[in-house]
Amino acid sequence: MANWKMRKRLVTGVLGAVTLLVGAKGSEAQSKLGPQAPVTYTNRFEGYGGISFDNFQAGQNLPTRMNLAGIDLLGTMWLTQRWGVSADFRFDGGTTPVLANPYKVNRPLVYRETGMLGGQMRGWKNQYAAANLHAFGGVSHGTFDQGTSVPPQVVGLYTNRTKPMGVVGASLDFNRSARLAIRISPDLVFEHFGTETREFFSISGGVVYRFGQKTHY
Known part of the structure; x- marks a missing residue:
């Protein structure tokens, strides 16, 4: 026993x-x-910075699109836990194919500077991640005469111009702490550099930082 x-x-x-x-x-x-501290999404402000990749057609009649890489900077003020107003700045550039020409112009540099305003809507969220929808509209200035020895329109490029641009998209934030998150954000881009509105795809990835006095809405 x-x-x-x-x-x-x-x-x-x-x-x-x-x-x-x-x-x-x-x-x-x-x-x-996941984060050790509770993620409450009660911050007033949010900043995002990341790298972006997208495609574009640098001339009305060019048969081939180009690829651009750049940066995406976004600031948001949350009015409630669901709705926020945002300001977005993007800079991207790359080299583009051109029409066959006798001027020895081949893949000149093209870049854009874009500023937009709009809003974000926070949807599904929990301790580990959050999904957002956004829509922005504004203008984009394109520079098309870098690296060309002739006017850009001679080789099929747009002339330097500022035109309307808008994006609609979503983002997914993976929380590392209550303040810090990693974001992936795909977009559908609408531009009107030529005689018609065209659509292109863009995606960015970077870091979100939440700050400001926490407020219970």
Whole structure:
């Protein structure tokens, strides 16, 4: 009987130790997967900075699109936990194919500077991530005469101009803390540099920083 009691105590002790070990490992794994502090989304302001990649057609009749890379800077003031107003600035550039020409102009540099205003809507959210929708509108200034020895229109490019631009898209934020998150944001871009509105795809990725006095809406 004493031997049985000793075995029972030993088994109980081992099971208790295993339970504590598994619980500790589970808590450690959970802390690595998500933020330790609660993410309440009650910040007033939010800043985003990232790198962007998109495509574009640098002339009305060019048969081939070009790829651009650049930066995307976005500031948002949240009016409620769901709705915010935003200001967006983008700078991107790249080299583009041109029409066949006798001037030895091949893949000149094209770049754009874009400023837009709009809004964000925060949708699904939890401790680990949040999904947002956004729509911005404004203007974009394109520079098309860099690296050309002739006027850009001679090789099929637009002339330097400022034209309307808008984007609609979404973003997914992966929280690292209550203030810091990693964002991926795809967009559908509408531009009117030529005689018609054209649509292009853009995607950016970067860091979100939430700040400002927390307010309970």
